[in-house]
Amino acid sequence: MxxxxxxxxxxxxxxxxxxxxxxxxxxxxxxRREPLYVITGASGSGKSAIFAPLAAALPECVVFDVDWLIDPMKTTGPVDWDAFRDAWLSVAHGIAQGGRGTVLLGPLMPEQLVGLPSWRWMGPTHFAVLDCTDEQRRARLQDRPSWREHAIDEHLAFAAHLRRAIRTVLDTGTDTPEQTAQKVAAWVRTTAASTQWIS
Ligand SMILES: [Zn+2]
Incomplete structure (x- = not known):
């Protein structure tokens, strides 16, 4: 504010x-207003895996994994998810003042951002969903360490919802994280010229 x-x-x-x-x-x-790029996807899509190669591939933007703010926001009790998302919008607004766009890797949906207190300070906002087949997602989730949650059916349902709701779908099924990062970087650069306010 x-x-x-x-x-x-x-x-x-x-x-x-x-x-x-x-x-x-x-x-x-x-x-100033600069674009915000949201790389969304259900668990097992490969969002966290592409963080390092994407940050390296997109020096003109600032890239974050939104999970980084979960622990700090838990210190006073359960996470207030609207406050969590609004905090990320404030971060993006701050970065825009230096003339750079922000890329957020996290399971976010447009309707969760539109209307938040900081939303009115945002520039053009674009969503892409990382996706893979249900079989690939199931295998990735089963490979995770036990401290991560494993509600596989919920993640499959969320993935199906995102596939329908978000126009830009990037398949990560057989790619390495480096290949996916290159795909995302290419999408960011193409989308940077878009005149649409939200896509
Ligand atoms: Zn005054």
């Missing part, structure tokens, strides 16, 4: 094109 540094009591700034403006006193400050 941005606040006017002149007004008393506190007034939240409003987004207007590429500035933030105080509705009371007219103060403005820069508020």
């Amino acid at each position: 941005r606040y006017c540094q002149r007004c008393e009591p506190a007034v939240g700034l409003e987004p207007a094109a590429d500035v933030a403006v105080c509705a009371r006193c007219g103060w403005t400050e820069p508020a």
Whole structure:
């Protein structure tokens, strides 16, 4: 949340094109917008596996695995998932001020972001889903260490939902993480020129 540094009591700034403006006193400050890319997918899609090669392949963006904020947000009790997602949007907004886009790897859906407090500060937002066959996902999940959860049927159902809901589907079934990272980087660069606000 941005606040006017002149007004008393506190007034939240409003987004207007590429500035933030105080509705009371007219103060403005820069508020750039850069694209946000969400690489979603059910568990077993390969999101975490591509983090390192994707970060290396996309130096023009900042890449995060959204799971990194789960532990810090658990310290005061159960995770508030809307607050968790809103925190990531704030991070993306901060990164945009340096002129770079943000890539989030995480099981996010458009309807979970639209309407969050920080959503109105976002630039164009694009979703791609990493996908594989049910058999491949089952095998990947069964290979995981026991401390990770194994609700395989739930993950298969979520994967089917994402496959229907997200237009861009990138198949990771037989790729190495490096190959998938290259596919994602190519999609990010193609999509960067898109004039659509959300896709
Ligand atoms: Zn003000």
